[in-house]
Structures are given as structure tokens and as C-alpha cells.
Amino acid sequence: MKKQKLYWVLLGIFFLTFPFLVKSDYYQHLMIITLMWVVIGSSWNLLAGYTGQVSFGHAIFFGVGAYTAGIFVTKLEMSAWWGMMFGGITAMLIALFVGWVCFRLRGPYFALATLAGGEIFRLIAVNWEGLTDGMVGILIIQDFRSKVPYYYIALALAAVCIWVIHVIMKRKWGYYFVSIREDQDAAASMGINTTLYKNISLLVSAFFTGMAGAFYMNYMGFIDPDVVFSLHFISIMAILVGIVGGVATIWGPAVGAFIMVGLQETFRSSFFGLAPKWVSQGHALVFGLLVIFVILFLANGVVGDWKKIKRNVFRMRESH
Amino acid sequence: MDVFLQTLVAGVLIGGIYSLIGIGMSLIMGVMGIINLAHGQLMMVAMYITFVLSHYLHLDPYFSLLVAMPSLFLLGMFLQKYLLNPLIKVDSILPENQVLMTVGIGMVLAEIARFIFSSDYKTVQTPYSSSAFFIGGISFNLAMSIAFLFAVAFTIALFWFLLKTDLGRCIRATAQDKDAATLMGVNSSRITIITFGIGSALVAAAGTLLIPIYYLFPDIGGPFTLKAFVITILGGLGSTVGAIFGGILLGIAESMGATYIGMGYREMVGFVIFILVLIFLPGGLKRLTKI
Numbered sequence: 001m002k003k004q005k006l007y008w009v010l011l012g013i014f015f016l017t018f019p020f021l022v023k024s025d026y027y028q029h030l031m032i033i034t035l036m037w038v039v040i041g042s043s044w045n046l047l048a049g050y051t052g053q054v055s056f057g058h059a060i061f062f063g064v065g066a067y068t069a070g071i072f073v074t075k076l077e078m079s080a081w082w083g084m085m086f087g088g089i090t091a092m093l094i095a096l097f098v099g100w101v102c103f104r105l106r107g108p109y110f111a112l113a114t115l116a117g118g119e120i121f122r123l124i125a126v127n128w129e130g131l132t133d134g135m136v137g138i139l140i141i142q143d144f145r146s147k148v149p150y151y152y153i154a155l156a157l158a159a160v161c162i163w164v165i166h167v168i169m170k171r172k173w174g175y176y177f178v179s180i181r182e183d184q185d186a187a188a189s190m191g192i193n194t195t196l197y198k199n200i201s202l203l204v205s206a207f208f209t210g211m212a213g214a215f216y217m218n219y220m221g222f223i224d225p226d227v228v229f230s231l232h233f234i235s236i237m238a239i240l241v242g243i244v245g246g247v248a249t250i251w252g253p254a255v256g257a258f259i260m261v262g263l264q265e266t267f268r269s270s271f272f273g274l275a276p277k278w279v280s281q282g283h284a285l286v287f288g289l290l291v292i293f294v295i296l297f298l299a300n301g302v303v304g305d306w307k308k309i310k311r312n313v314f315r316m317r318e319s320h
Numbered sequence: 321m322d323v324f325l326q327t328l329v330a331g332v333l334i335g336g337i338y339s340l341i342g343i344g345m346s347l348i349m350g351v352m353g354i355i356n357l358a359h360g361q362l363m364m365v366a367m368y369i370t371f372v373l374s375h376y377l378h379l380d381p382y383f384s385l386l387v388a389m390p391s392l393f394l395l396g397m398f399l400q401k402y403l404l405n406p407l408i409k410v411d412s413i414l415p416e417n418q419v420l421m422t423v424g425i426g427m428v429l430a431e432i433a434r435f436i437f438s439s440d441y442k443t444v445q446t447p448y449s450s451s452a453f454f455i456g457g458i459s460f461n462l463a464m465s466i467a468f469l470f471a472v473a474f475t476i477a478l479f480w481f482l483l484k485t486d487l488g489r490c491i492r493a494t495a496q497d498k499d500a501a502t503l504m505g506v507n508s509s510r511i512t513i514i515t516f517g518i519g520s521a522l523v524a525a526a527g528t529l530l531i532p533i534y535y536l537f538p539d540i541g542g543p544f545t546l547k548a549f550v551i552t553i554l555g556g557l558g559s560t561v562g563a564i565f566g567g568i569l570l571g572i573a574e575s576m577g578a579t580y581i582g583m584g585y586r587e588m589v590g591f592v593i594f595i596l597v598l599i600f601l602p603g604g605l606k607r608l609t610k611i
Contacts, residue, residue, distance in 0.1 A: 054416040104602055108355050108419045112549050120591045248413050285431035291424030299412035
């Protein structure tokens with residue numbers, strides 16, 4: 001137990017001092033993106049893993065958050081950092097509507113409804129040129145040249161997100177969420193207002209995803225509908241981060257984010273320039289194969305199936 | 321008035337093909353209770369088969385129905401047998417892992433197509449692609465009309481199969497109550513495999529029929545998967561009859577949207593219908609008939 005605490009402290013020190021340990025802009029950038037995915041994956045996990053409502057449309061909230069921040073600059077001529085505050089809140093408002101429509105459906109049909117929702121928002125962002133500038137996208141000037149401030153903001157966001165989810169899951173709400181996942185009818189017959197608690201789960205999830213979107217706008221300085229409302233690279237990626245790491249575990253999505261961003265970058269850069277160029281085209285193919293592999297063999301993710309991995313891959317415990 | 325009628329005709333003709341896509345999806349959904357998110361991608365595979373046959377062997381697209389449909393039938397059976405059915409035994413927290421699996425299959429199919437054919441847009445030019453005939457001042461695109469007739473023929477054949485043959489009865493029994501059907505001696509896992517094959521073959525037919533009037537690229541599957549889903553929601557989940565009307569209604573709505581609102585919103589019409597149906601008519605058209 002003491003040893004475990006030591007590991008946590010070391011891990012905390014590593015994350016706090018990371019920008020001083022690694023000076024390379026490239027690796028700092030990867031770390032920032034990973035932390036952003038920790039936020040998105042964890043909030044997806046709250047809705048899908050704990051509450052059992054598998055969302056295929058987290059790009060809705062990410063994109064709405066990002067566009068909120070962008071519109072603060074282009075239309076209101078205020079700092080995009082206001083968007084950090086309002087991005088999450090706007091995403092929550094949108095989530096109220098999404099929940100009102102989509103929670104009429106259950107299970108796979110809910111999943112599909114959110115998927116269609118993501119496409120609807122992408123088309124709105126493309127066609128409503130007066131507000132979003134359509135396919136041109138939104139370009140803003142970043143406030144900081146150094147990546148260090150962004151790193152700490154992303155770190156704080158990820159830490160707060162994981163902490164909030166951890167607290168929620170320890171309280172009564174958390175038990176309600178899990179009971180809805182396990183058996184919605186039984187939960188309802190026990191007197192739990194399932195629609196209300198599904199909506200609460202969705203709102204918290206949307207809030208953090210919207211914050212992550214607003215952060216993305218601030219950090220990258222450019223968005224367009226196909227980037228932030230992308231089905232494959234936001235919605236599906238959020239699912240992958242969740243299931244690779246392990247659904248319904250606190251640290252699963254965090255681990256998943258490191259694996260997925262690492263994998264994505266490895267393939268995008270053709271194994272950091274070591275492999276022939278055509279490998280970089282295959283990163284979406286690897287994504288697909290990974291989905292199939294993970295579902296067939298690691299249904300509960302790296303964290304959830306850690307014991308199984310230990311047993312089968314490292315042959316630990318059994319050899320003694 | 322002419323514009324309206326013309327739009328209506330174009331909508332009904334494309335709606336016939338949409339129905340074919342929707343029926344395949346409904347059939348799979350009815351029997352297995354899952355949504356096949358690789359549906360559009362299977363259509364894309366069939367379209368590439370047709371493209372290769374007509375580009376390299378100069379075969380008529382309608383002739384390649386004879387190749388595309390059996391190949392997709394086999395591909396569908398393979399996917400169901402080796403990727404989807406084993407999942408029933410996997411213990412997982414998320415019940416939706418079969419749906420996720422179809423997403424993975426769809427991504428892999430699209431990326432393989434991109435590897436082989438690159439992301440370029442392809443078309444197949446046929447003499448009848450742009451020819452039309454006129455009935456009372458309304459023009460009927462020849463390729464679209466042929467496609468519509470084929471779609472009707474396939475639908476009738478499918479219903480004959482489902483209603484009159486033993487295998488068809490087994491499929492309907494499995495869709496109604498899987499456990500009861502198993503108790504009556506139906507091999508339900510074999511039925512799911514065959515059903516997935518039939519659904520894939522139907523969507524293959526739709527893809528091949530679309531080729532003369534449409535273009536082709538690896539990501540074409542996604543939008544059609546969503547269309548199929550909108551159709552099944554519109555028609556009522558798992559209802560094949562509903563899917564026919566849902567498909568035609570979607571076709572009409574899309575072409576009306578394109579004519580009267582604007583081409584950019586053509587894709588959005590389907591989604592707006594989708595939301596309206598969910599809010600005002602949950603259960604879809606099936607609810608109206610009480611069948």
C-alpha cells in the first residue's frame with residue numbers, strides 16, 4: 001500500500017515537472033493533445049461506461065465547445081479564453097436538447113441517434129455561414145507562443161475532470177448511474193428517475209467535452225467543421241480511448257488516451273520516419289483493426305482486463 | 321406544378337434504391353437486434369466490384385449484379401460467422417460491442433478500398449446514364465427507372481422468399497422470438513449468418529444499381545449507413561414493410577429539399593425527418609398501421 005502511494009507521488013511529480021524535463025515542442029504538443037483526450041475519454045466514459053448510454057456523438061459537444069470559443073473571437077471580439085468558460089456551458093445547453101431527443105431510444109438505437117446528431121451539427125456548422133464561417137473555419141491568434149501554459153491548463157482540466165468523475169461515482173449519483181447501466185427497468189422500479197439521471201450524466205459529460213473543445217480552439221488556433229465535428233477522429237476516437245483503456249474504470253480512459261494518441265502519432269509519422277511513407281496512410285486502417293481486436297480479445301480494456309493481460313502476456317503469478 | 325411532379329418522380333425513383341438499402345438493414349436488425357453500421361461500407365464494396373468489372377472487363381453494370389450480390393452474400397456470412405457471432409460469448413460491460421464491431425468492420429473496409437483504389441472519385445459511364453424518356457412532359461432518367469424496376473423486383477422476390485419458403489419462415493420466426501424459434505428446432509446462429517448474407521446481398525444490389533447514376537469513392541459508405549438508419553427509424557425498427565415506405569419517403573423528401581430549400585441542405589433533410597419522427601412518431605410508420 002505504501003509502495004503504491006509512492007508511485008502516485010512520483011507520477012504526480014512527473015506530470016507537474018514534465019515541461020522542464022522535456023524541452024522539445026513536439027513532445028510537449030503530444031502531451032497536451034493526450035491530456036485533452038484524457039478529458040474527452042473520461043467524460044465519454046462517465047456517460048457510456050458508467051451509465052451505459054453509449055454515445056457515438058461526442059463530437060457534438062467537442063465541436064460546440066470549440067465553436068463557442070471561436071465565435072467569442074470572431075463575432076464578439078472578446079478573448080477566446082471566455083470560451084473556456086462558456087464552451088462547457090453551451091455544450092451543456094446543447095446536451096439538454098440532445099438528451100431530450102435521444103433518450104427516447106435505448107441501447108444501440110441511442111448510439112445511432114447520437115451518431116446522426118453529430119452529422120446534423122456538422123452540417124449546421126458547414127451551412128450556417130453567418131455564424132460559423134462555414135468550411136472556411138475559424139482562425140485566431142494564440143495568446144502564448146510557448147506550449148508550457150497550455151500544458152498546465154490541459155493538465156488542470158484533466159485532473160479536475162478525473163477528480164469530479166471520481167467524486168460523482170463515490171456518491172449516490174454514481175450508484176444510480178451504474179444501476180441504470182445494469183438494468184434500466186429494475187432501476188426505474190426501485191424509484192430512480194432514470195431519464196433524469198441519464199440527463200445528469202450526459203450534462204456532466206458534455207460540460208467537460210465542451211471545455212476540451214474550447215481548449216482545442218485556444219491551443220490550435222484553427223478549427224473547421226470537418227475537424228471538430230469529425231465522426232472518425234472525434235466521436236470514434238473518444239470511444240476507442242474509452243474501450244482501449246477500459247470502460248467503467250477511473251483511470252482507463254487516461255491510459256487509453258496515451259495508447260491511442262501514441263499509436264495515432266506513430267502511424268501518422270510512419271514510425272517517426274523509419275518506415276516507408278505509405279505507412280502513414282494506414283493509420284485509419286489500424287484504428288479499425290484495433291477496434292476489432294480490442295472487442296474480440298480485450299472487451300474490458302487494458303485497465304479492466306489488466307489481470308488477464310498479466311496472466312496471458314507476461315505469464316506472471318502462474319510461473320511461481 | 322411541373323417542377324413539383326418532376327421532383328416527385330425523381331424522389332420516388334431514388335427512393336426505390338433507398339428502400340433496398342433500408343430493407344437489408346431492417347432484416348438484420350429484426351433478426352439480430354443490432355444495427356449494422358457497416359451497411360453503407362458493404363454497399364461501397366459492391367460498388368467497387370461493379371466498377372472493376374466494368375472498367376477492366378467492360379461488363380455491363382447490370383450484369384455484374386450476378387457477381388456483386390453473391391460475393392457480398394459470402395462476405396456478409398463471413399463477417400457474421402467469424403466476427404459478430406463470437407461476440408455473444410465475450411463477457412463485456414458494454415452491451416453495444418456488436419455495434420462497435422460493425423463500426424470497426426466498416427472502417428477497415430473503407431481503408432482497404434482507399435489502399436487499393438486511392439481516394440479519387442470514380443464513375444462508370446454507360447450509354448443509358450444520361451438518357452431519358454418522357455411521359456406527359458415529365459422526364460424519367462433511364463438508368464434510374466431501370467434501377468427502380470430492379471429494386472421492386474428484388475423486394476417482391478424477398479417477400480416471396482420470406483413468406484413462402486421454409487428458410488424464410490425460419491428467419492421470420494427468429495426475428496419474432498429467438499428463444500422460441502430455437503426451441504422449435506431452428507438453428508438460430510445459422511439463421512443469423514444467412515440473414516446477414518441476405519442483407520449484404522440486398523445492399524450490394526442497391527450499390528450496383530446506383531453505379532450508373534452516382535460517383536464512387538471510399539468514404540461513400542458512411543452517408544448511406546446513416547440513410548439506412550434514418551429509413552429504419554422512419555419505417556419502424558425491424559419492419560421490412562416499413563422500410564419500403566421509409567425509403568421512398570426519404571427519397572421524396574430529399575429531392576423536395578434539394579429543389580425547394582437548396583442543394584446544401586439535401587443531406588440534412590433526412591436528419592430533420594429523423595428528429596421529427598423521434599419526437600412526434602416514436603415507433604415510425606409501423607405505429608400508424610398497427611400491424
